[in-house]
Structures are given as structure tokens and as C-alpha cells.
Amino acid sequence: MNLRQFIFPAFFLIFIGLSWLYEFAAGIQIGVNFWMFFSEMILFLPLMFILIGLFDVWVPRERIEKHISAEAGWKGTGLVILLAMLQAGPLYGAFPFAYLLWKKGCSIRNIFIYLGAYSTIKIPMLTFEIGFLGLKFSLLRTLISLPLFIAIGYLMEGYLAGKKFEVKQP
């Protein structure tokens, strides 16, 4: 763990502490704000991460990966969406994987659908979203995003048809 990351939070806490000591009103108010946010998250987050950790060890991603290339059409689309949902990480982490899918013979449409699903409906992310913004918000966003990124897949396929498109390994 990188200790330098704690420099700013440490200064912040010292500042709050001094504010209490010298009754500096603004500092105390900022401290109260911070505590309000922090106390909730410190209870919330470890529970969520335990869930995500368990999810990570139990979900057999490799099994789905094996089927990806062989399947075309709707079944292939379903598989790439499922695979994307089971992953975690930022969008740029999906690019190398898109390259792998391309190598395996995945269609252009499904590659972009994979990117869409990866960016919007990863399950570990959804647990966070539900926890912090509510089930209704999360469900709505998922249901609305799904047709949109499938449409993007079709649009990209149409746009790239006839062009010499390939996913490159940088």
C-alpha cells in the first residue's frame, strides 16, 4: 500500500482536529460533513466488498469465455452481455478483452455490445449502485441502457461495414 496516498487525508484530519481544539467554526462544520458521509460508508462498504469478493470466487467466468467465439447471432450477443456483466473494472480494462474476443472470431456488433454492457451493467457495479442510489434508479438505468447499447452495436456494425476494421493489439 502506498503511504503517500494518505498524506492529504492525514492533513485533513489534523485540520479538523485543530478546528475542534480552537473552536474554528468552519473547520468544525467541514468535519461534521465529513463524519456524516464517512460513518455511513465505513459500515456500508466492507459488506459490499465481501459480497463482491464472494462473487469473484464463485462465478465461473472461464466457462462462459469458452463458448463466446462459437456462438453467433442472439445467443452470441447474450453470451457477451453475460460475460461483461460478470467482470469488474474500468472501461479501459475492457479494451484488451475486446481484442481477445476479436481474435476468437467475435462479430463487430458483439464486440461493441460487449463494450456497452461492460461499461454500464457489470454486476459488482450494480451492487454499488443499488446500495447508494437505490434499486429503482439502478433497475431503470439497466433497463434503459440495455436496448441503447445493443442499438450502438448495430450502428457500429453498419458504420464499419465495408471498411477494413480490425481490433489491434497496441
Added chain:
Amino acid sequence: MVVLSMLTVASVLVSFFFNRQKTWVGIKRGLGMFIKLLPILLLMLALVSLVLFFIPNEMLVRYLGEGSGIAGWSLAAFFGSVSLIPGFIAFPLSNVLVKSGVAYSTIAVFITTLMMVGIITLPLEARFFGLKTSVVRNLLSMAAALLAGLLMSFFL
């Protein structure tokens, strides 16, 4: 909160019943991720408490609250598109912002653009797909994100 605690306890118990070792690995992995995230989370919360102190709630509500309309959305879409915040930070942040008076629909635009559009990562994306294709994908995603935000505002 209660639901989450019960869900976690139940999952741990079920998992423990089937495979002890896997359960330990899972818990350790999860808590490891949490500890890795902790400094960034502390930083984010500290910054947000500072910023929210200097930006009065009325101002936040005026520019990003209910009825802030196109202006609020444009701001949310801009920040969502250019920033590179992991979801593990973005959702707690959104929660704090909602509590401070930012509208759910504004948050929806922020979250969808944050997830789907990556202007900072465009050069990286271009190395895999080519620049033109990446720009087209980001533009389409931007449109989709705005549309998703608009649709969500009808329901929230």
C-alpha cells in the same frame, strides 16, 4: 442497509457451507479491495466535505437540482464525460450529492456519461479500434447516455 447486511451474512453462510476455503479467499479478496480503495475514498470524502462547505446548498440546488434543466444536464454530462472516476467512488459521491440537493435525473446523466463516454481514455481506445471508430463510438455513447438520462428523468 439492513437488507445488505442480511444479504452479506446469508451469502457468507451459504458460501461457507459449500466451500470453506473459497469463502475465506472471497472475503479476503473483498476486504483487500476495500482497503486498496480506502485512501482514495477518504480523499474523495474530504474533498467533497470541503467543496460542499464552500458551495452553499442553494447554489448546488440552483445549478444541479430539480428544475436546473439543460444547464444542470450539460454540467453533469461534461463532468461525466471528461472524468475518470471508478464506480466504487462515483456511487458514494452521487449519494452524497443527492443528499445535498442534486436532482436524481442530473445524477443519472452524470453516471451514464461517466460509464459510457471516456474522453480521457480516447487515445488508449484509439490504439485498439482506430481513432475514427473510437470517436464514433464515444459520440454514439454520448447520445445514448443523454437519452438514458432524459428517459430516467421521466421516472425519477
